[in-house]
Amino acid sequence: MGTPVFGQNRIVLQNYREALVLELDQVKTSPDDFYLIIDLPSKQIHLKSQGNMLRMCPILNLSPIEERHTQNYSFVNRIDPISVEPGNANLRLRGRLFPLDFSGRLIEGPRHHSRLYFTPNLVIRADGISTGTTPHITLSPLDIKALGSALRPGNIAIFIPHAEANH
Amino acid sequence: MHSFHTILLALYMVFSFCLHLSARETESEQLKTDIASLREALKRHAAETYIVIDTVHNRLQVWHNNQMIREATCATGSGKVLLHPGASARWQFYTPLGTRAILHKVTDPIWAKPLWAFVENGEEPTVLPWEFRRLDRTTLGAFALKLGDGYEIHGTLYPTLLGRHITHGCIRLNDEDLAFVYRSLQVGDRVYIY
Structure with a gap:
């Protein structure tokens, strides 16, 4: 992100204030849960619990994300290289390992890194894994593995957009 | 007379812009104060x-x-x-x-x-x-x-x-x-x- 132009600084401050309100609410309502702060202006994702910093993950890359306001995302699930296709009992692919990359291959893909799925639509993934048109954030494989170990379905991620996304 | 009106209009515009800037500045200061107090509240929950x-x-x-x-x-x-x-x-x-x-x-x-x-x-x-x-x-x-x-x-x-x-x-x-x-x-x- 470049130097904030006129008015952007105020928007950044507004976004941070809203994020802090959401974080405080999270700390009060679910004190033992781990949660993420997806901080696009500073290009970092923070893993936190009870307001304590547990891990700082630099964002390596990201696709355009339409989201304009600071809001909570909810962690849905993760797909690991060892995950098995869930919904194809009795079919030919039953029990196959979940393919992580469809680009260039039909079924099999590189089985190296996990993917973390959030709702509204957002995927945190490593480089080299195709997610189609779904908005995604790229982290290092080490960070993804650590975040995947920390998060449980339902944990929240507080999303702070870029200032320019508000206008 | 015409130039007098133009000067008045220009002065009014400058004055309005300054007021606008000042309001923005006040709002930013208020936001900074809010952020500081929220961080303080969060710190009370965090461990040393x-x-x-x-x-x-x-x-x-x-x-x-x-x-x-x-x-x-x-x-x-x-x-x-x-x-x-x-x-x-x-x-x-x-x-x-x-x-x-x-x-x-x-x-x-x-x-x-x-x-x-x-x-x-x-x-x-x-x-x-x-x-x-x-x-x-x-x-x-x-x-x-x-x-x-x-x-x-x-x-x-x-x-x-x-x-x-x-x-x-x-x-x-x-x-x-x-x-x-x-x-x-x-x-x-x-x-x-x-």
């Missing part, structure tokens, strides 16, 4: 000193006032399963994830071997919990920090195996790091394991 254990990469960090003051290589649970032959007992050796607290700090801890330690070595288990061959004075090192449910942060006889998933669920550290952790943390301090 705490431990973070990354079981994926076997790293232990000590944080103080939101600064990491020590990072060490540790060993964590192997995830292996042990079955008791002839009985229904089954153990899985993983390090529990989530938030815990330090319940006790022990110097020169004595390990009272649980049943699985005998089963794992193919030895006959002791009948009485205080039987002498059940007690081990060397394995846990100089200090132990108890996290509940039998899980501890303690020392190791095998420092070359640190960095691996090899324990029965406890977190092992080398002597120097263990001494630092023991000195730096108090009973009640939080331990975050992921």
Whole structure:
């Protein structure tokens, strides 16, 4: 992100204030849960619990994300290289390992890194894994593995957009 | 006359712009004040000193006032399963994830071997919990920090195996790091394991 132009600084401050309100609410309502702060202006994702910093993950890359306001995302699930296709009992692919990359291959893909799925639509993934048109954030494989170990379905991620996304 | 009106209009515009800027400035100052008070409120929930254990990469960090003051290589649970032959007992050796607290700090801890330690070595288990061959004075090192449910942060006889998933669920550290952790943390301090 470049130097904030006129008015952007105020928007950044507004976004941070809203994020802090959401974080405080999270700390009060679910004190033992781990949660993420997806901080696009500073290009970092923070893993936190009870307001304590547990891990700082630099964002390596990201696709355009339409989201304009600071809001909570909810962690849905993760797909690991060892995950098995869930919904194809009795079919030919039953029990196959979940393919992580469809680009260039039909079924099999590189089985190296996990993917973390959030709702509204957002995927945190490593480089080299195709997610189609779904908005995604790229982290290092080490960070993804650590975040995947920390998060449980339902944990929240507080999303702070870029200032320019508000206008 | 025409130029007089133009000057008046220009002055009005400059005045309005200054007012607008001033309002923006006031709003920004208010936002900064709000952020500072929210951060202060958040700080009241946060811990001063705490431990973070990354079981994926076997790293232990000590944080103080939101600064990491020590990072060490540790060993964590192997995830292996042990079955008791002839009985229904089954153990899985993983390090529990989530938030815990330090319940006790022990110097020169004595390990009272649980049943699985005998089963794992193919030895006959002791009948009485205080039987002498059940007690081990060397394995846990100089200090132990108890996290509940039998899980501890303690020392190791095998420092070359640190960095691996090899324990029965406890977190092992080398002597120097263990001494630092023991000195730096108090009973009640939080331990975050992921």
